[in-house]
Amino acid sequence: MDSTAALDDVLAKAPAAIDAAGTLDELGRVESGLLGKSSAIGEVRRSMGGLDPAERPIVGARLNEVTEQIQSLVEKRRAALEVEDEALLLAQDRIDVTLESYVLPDATTHVLQQTIDEIVDIFVGLGYRVADGPEAELAWYNFDALNTPPTHPSRLESDTVYLDYGDPADEVLLRTQTSPVQVRWMETHDPPVYVVVPGKVYRKETTDATHLPVFHQVEGLAVDESIRLSDLKGTLAHFSREFFGPKTEVRFRPHFFPFTEPSAELDVSCFDCDGGEPGCRVCGGAGWLEMLGCGMVDPAVLEAVGYDPDQLSGFAFGMGVERLAMVRYGINDIRHFVDNDLRFLGRFR
Amino acid sequence: MKVPLRWLQEFIDLPTDDPAELALILDMLGHEIEGYEVMETGWSDVIVGRVDEITAHPDADKVRVCQVDTGEGPEQIICGAWNFSEGAYVAVARPGAVLPGNFEIGRRTIRGVESNGMICSESELGLGEDHSGILVLEGEPELGVDFEQLVELPDVVFELAITPNRPDAMSLLGIARDLAARFETEYRVPPRPLRTVAGAPRVKVQIGDPDGCRRFTAREIRGVTVGRSPLWVRHRLRKAGVRPITNVVDVTNYVMLELGHPLHAFDADAIADDLLVVKRARSGEKLVTLDGEERMLGPEDLIIYDGEGPTSMSGTMGGARSEVSEGTVNVLMEAASWDPPTIMYMSRRHGLRSEASTRFERGVDPNLTDEASARAAAMVVELAGGDVSEGLVDEIAKPLEPLRVELRARDVEHLLGPGIDSGEVAGILTRLGMGVEGSEPMTVTVPTFRPDVFRPADLVEEVARIHGYERFGATVPTGPAGGLTPEQRRMRRLISTLVGAGVSQAVTLPFVSMEGLEALGHEDSSTLLRVTNPLREEESVLRPGLLPGLLVAARYNIAHGARSVSLFETGRVFRAKPDESDPRLPLQIDRLGWVAVGAVGPSVLGAESHDANADVSLALLRRVMTVLGHEDHRIAAAPAAGFHPSRSAQVSLAGTVIGHAGELSPRAARNFDLPGRVAVAELDLAPLLAPVASVVVGSPSVLPHVDFDLSFLLPVEVPVGDLVRATVEVGSDLVESARVFDVFDGPGVAEGHRAVAIAYRLRPLVRTLTNEEVQPVRLAMIAAGDGLGARLRGV
DSSP states (O other): OOHHHHHHHHHHHHHHHHHHOOSHHHHHHHHHHHHSTTSHHHHHHHHGGGSOTTTHHHHHHHHHHHHHHHHHHHHHHHHHHHHHHHHHHHHHTOOOTTOOOEEOOOOOOOHHHHHHHHHHHHHHTTTOEEOOOOSEEEHHHHTGGGTOOTTOGGGSTTTSOBBSOSOGGGOEEEOSSSHHHHHHHHHHSOSOEEEEEEEEEEOOOOOBTTBOSEEEEEEEEEEETTOOHHHHHHHHHHHHHHHHOTTOOEEEEEEEETTEEEEEEEEEEOSSSSSOOTTOTTTTTOSEEEEEEEEEEOHHHHHHTTOOTTTOEEEEEEEEHHHHHHHHHTOOOTTHHHHOOHHHHTTOO | OEEEHHHHTTTBOOSOOOHHHHHHHHHHTTOEEEEEEEEOOSOEEEEEEEEEEEEEETTEEEEEEEEEEOSSSEEEEEEOOOSOOTTOEEEEEEEEEEETTTEEOOEEEETTEEEESEEOOTGGGTSOSOOSSOOEESSOOOTTSBGGGGGTOSEEEEEEEOOTTOGGGSSHHHHHHHHHHHHTOOBOOOOOOOOEESOOOSOEEEESOTTTEEEEEEEEEESOOOOOOOHHHHHHHHHTTOOOOOHHHHHHHHHHHHHSOOOEEEEGGGSGGGEEEEEEOOTTOEEEBTTSOEEEOOTTOEEEEETTEEEEETTTEEBSTTBOOTTOOEEEEEEEEEOHHHHHHHHHHTTOOOHHHHHHTTOOOGGGHHHHHHHHHHHHHHHHOOEEESOOEEEESSOOOOEEEEEOHHHHHHHHOSOOOHHHHHHHHHHTTOEEEOSSSEEEEEOTTOTTOOSHHHHHHHHHHHHOGGGSOOOOOOOSSOBOOHHHHHHHHHHHHHHHTTOEEOOOOSEEOHHHHHHHTOOOGGGOOBBSSOSSGGGSEEOSSSHHHHHHHHHHHHHTTOSOEEEEEEEEEEEEEEOSSOTTSEEEEEEEEEEEESEESOEETTSOOEEOOHHHHHHHHHHHHHHTTOTTOEEEEOOOTTEEEEEEEEEEETTEEEEEEEEEOHHHHHHTTOOSOEEEEEEEHHHHHSOOOOOOOOOOOOSOOEEEEEEEEEETTSOHHHHHHHHHHHHGGGEEEEEEEEEEOSTTSOTTEEEEEEEEEEOOSSSOOOHHHHHHHHHHHHHHHHHTTOEETTO
């Protein structure tokens, strides 16, 4: 057999041999069997020197051609085997994806803080500022300036916590509402006033499932040149829809507070049932949820801070943060908020 | 207050009797509906009959055979009760009737005698507790009528929460007046004419305290027969939530529910010396009230005295000595006007809230005393007989005239906006019982039964209330410029940073117990802020710091099985010394505190957890300080009360100590039942949140860096942080980072020293560093270490 025929023969048999290699090692052996020194091709390469000079370029060209083709087949096969090999390795590297073997530390913002931030943000969006004030407060700010007469029952020691501090005539107490901050703000700021006041308030309450001696309120106050009852209604309706959802309806019932006139209580439609579903877990079938107290700022309050009630008017409102959170999340015991049980806190992401 | 609808309808013709609709309207008038009860007739087929003949049963001696006329001729009914005789009007359950409890009445034969139905007792009809005998009806009701008509069934009882500014609304009259104003209809007081005989009360009254008692009106009714009230009175009282007692006492309650003016009936013969004097009590005096309690009186109590001493607690509860009883013959019917705060304090002091005191403490109209006492006297005569003398006691210590308030159209528009014309305003106010004259301004005469109305704004509220809040529009005014302050925004970053670091936010009560403070192991108790009127010992001291509350919260979690707890709180702490903002107030500042116990950081399966300790607390501190831009804060080892003496640091900002971070003292940890080491910190919040100048941050250099390590032998008393800071300072802005990667002492390290290895990375900002430039920096760092007593190791 002449050299060219030998090369053709090798080339014809090579694909089957290469494809038969099942591993990279086998492929290496097949490759050296096909192209190595002792292979048929190797023999042809060695014999080149002894060839007729006229025949040499023809055989040489064929030799290179066949070698390249075989190498290309080997490389293809190698790439395929490498992919298979890696796939095998990756398969062996599998994990149990359900096993939580690395757990990041877990923490939450307190649900009351979340609720306060949410309320505050709604009003900040309406151009309100956020104010803060003393928790240990003078009776003048907590009561007198808010049109609460000296004989009002809320001032009794049975209802209000008084502090052993300062001039007894000042009656230093723990504020029973965030409203004194309204007064302090108006004393130090010119109108217009658009402000919300989140904070702790204190009552002389026996702790039980619905009472704590300390809880949180968010107070709101708007005083401007032509604030009217419709502004109070529109603002709190907007707030209610933002907080409870766009379908929320509101109603305002006349009520009484010393520091507003007219006064109202705001009810929102139940967000859990379509209104008055018997046995609803949220509204109990009433269809309405009592939400907050509000009203037009009493002229006596404006006078107390030196604002002219004939030129200015305003509205104020106050809501209990715990109550809002309890209603929204179906929390049945107010004490959960201050137990700080991580299992409870962790429920509010 | 309970309002039975059928009784209310005597005062007003309502356009609807749908309870839900009426409840909504009452709600929208400001009389909050706490609920309403639809009272169904509890029976069927019970009618009025008259017992015409009673004969003995031939074969049973415990029952009698009655012939009962129910309008359709006599029916024979066997009855076991003996409290009636021939001619008695009774309630008859006919055969087929069903009584409460699904008790069906049939025709029966009892020992050979037929019985066609049953004569009912009150308890069998579910009307009351009385089962001593059958119900004998008063008067001569029409035979055969449905018995339910006599007790006004079915009915609806509304339960209203009347606001404290509306004494007038604590009555059927007041509710009817508000409804009439809303419905634009009329209301009325059902007439109860009083016939009098010549004469005058024997009892004289002196008002010794005109501030406490504006007016004292009384009428004498002589020759009454005290007994049980008729069914209709008892049943109306029961529906209104008042227990019937005797006819005379029932009248006082009945008229109070109608008009809103409480009354008190004295046994006139039990008033010693025929004299009543109203004055404040003397300390040490005693009075036994109607409920049998002996009350110790004080100088603020307003008491009615007779010749023997205290005999009645004004406006709150009568005295036992002069109470109307079975044997009472002559009654003095008091309708007096008492000072609201006096009654409020007195009733609370004695723990005695009565129907009367809840009305008087709101302010009952002093000009109503005459009508109330006359109406009550007339009704006593109606129910208990007797004669009312023409003369009456009517002492007026302080007359009260109606107020006149000027109302401009502008006042209405100022609060309510345009759209309510003066005609509507005048109409609403008139229907509420006010006098309206003129138009601009309107002069409004406010009757004395509305003490809550005395300014234009009060009139505007009445207009809004009757017009209907629901009829006003909804608009949203916005502030000129709002938003959070820099401090408020930084507060939010602080919270999210701590939460992101795995620390949960806690909210604890701002009170501490002395026990909690002692457990923490420190307290300058002289500056603790105390409550003067604590409800419980645990709520008697305001917290001087956040740690006691946080440690209690940690203990709570550990006790409930938590393996690790990381909590922080921001909140106010208090001291009994002057506050900077207002020296009249005690010091109150906001703090940040945290506590961590047990595993912290990520948990890795199979790897040991890192437990909380001082290092964890200091790492949190660094994170907080970095986020808030306080890289220039300083920490220094320093003991602090409650903290571990040698594993804690004081934290300073701009030379001022703002708090401490580190580890809880082991003793405190034991006292709070916390296992292992406890990471704690407490810092003043204001300096943390105070805005800082923003740092100028250039582009990161892309030039090649040079890394080298230095290993120092550092005397133990020198903090590593000082060495790092000193060596970095001499490298100035070439030093990109310095990282301590090894600290050890022991074999091979000189006594009293630690080996500290630090990896430095230099990176030039303008051009590539050469070896010639690096070497001087390195030498300067070594020299800086030397300045702190640190030798380069291996040199």
